[in-house]
Amino acid sequence: MPATIKLHRSKAPDDNCPHILVIDDDSRIRDLLARYLQEHGFRVTTAIDAATARATMRSLSFDLLILDVMMPHESGLDFARSLRRESQVPILMLTARAEPEQRIEGLEAGVDDYLTKPFEPRELLLRVSNVLRRGGSAPATGEVRMGNFVFHIGRGELKCGGETVRLTERERELLRYFAQRPGMPVSRHELARDDGENGGERAIDVQINRLRRKIEKDPANPVYLQTVRGKGYILYPE
Template sequence: MTIQPALRAKEILPDDAPHVLVVDDDQRIRDLLSRYLHENGFRVTPAADAAAARAAMRGLSFDLVILDIMMPGESGLSLARDLKANINVPICMLTARSDTTDRIEGLEAGVEDYVAKPFEPRELLLRLQNILRRARGGPSVVKDEVRMGAYTFSMGRGELKRGEETIKLTERERDLMRMFAQKPGSPIPRHELAPDESTGSERAIDVQINRLRRKIETDPSNPVYLQTVRGKGYILYTD
């Protein structure tokens, strides 16, 4: 078991630059992320598996962990659960699966975000920056407009469009979309979505969510963007 040295740096980063642990059994991914993140101001330590990651964490401190969900030996999910129970370092999961089970299990384990492979490095960078802002108590970057496939929602105008077509929203649906758009990729509990804390109000949320899905999902019975997170509430995934 060895911890691979990061790629040779073109410049020395300051000691207060964010330190990221990249855990992935695919050397190509480790090298790509090490190079790209260093170019964008991150100090990077790569590890090929959970054992190497644990060894790295015994001697170094990290601001964030990028963790592949599928690795030989101990899985990324198992390592994530252990890290959250003992260190609570922010985690972004990488998954190659299209099935939602991995994402849900990761969120249930307490990870802050996930990115599906193959991923766009720029998107990953923005997600990491948002995770660090939240961890440090600063404001996350919230875009005025979020995209869900063919649909876009404008926070400022409260307007949902499919191409050039405006989709009519009720005032309540508009409020829900704004709440989800402010926290894309993060589960929101039912009680936060409900206008009051009564049980009946929380049940009404389920009905409202189903109606909203009919307006933003191609197949509302098998949602891609507005999903249920078991025991957590609902989550909006954006493009």
């Protein structure tokens, strides 16, 4: 019988944030990974073994799996091989061994990347970022930079030189939406679809102009939040 699934959520979860499934039989590592990833803008679900992960994936979809190699009953490599017969969800493998043979075995099993224990938290974010980018998911990290401005995706907080820049709730939603899709055009229709305000796509143009006045040196000639003719808008963070 699969163990109880532990779902970690930040104080203000955003359903648009990438959802990561952490699979590790070590409760300390599971909790540390969940807490750290949440702090950097991700939703996280944890599982203690392959059986629990399978049960979870029958009811939830994920943008990335972080999978330990050494687990009871079914190893991470065996689980990856089995999963690849039916799913192409990106997999970041955690391992205590760095031998080339094991890495090759993992790549043959369909693993996208490896991270050797112990690891630096920043390296974890970078590898998660790279795997998500290759898989077409967003975001790369928990924050995006635009010149002197830094936007923390999870907190929805914009800062400039350490000072918080006031955002309306709609501006925060828009900036988070773009930050989760860096370099990807987003149509006006898509942005207006879930907007409860009146005005539809025309209202989006007004909101984008207001947001540009807060993040662009020259709002009339934007560097970061640009217009894509005939499509909508696109964010080019640094």
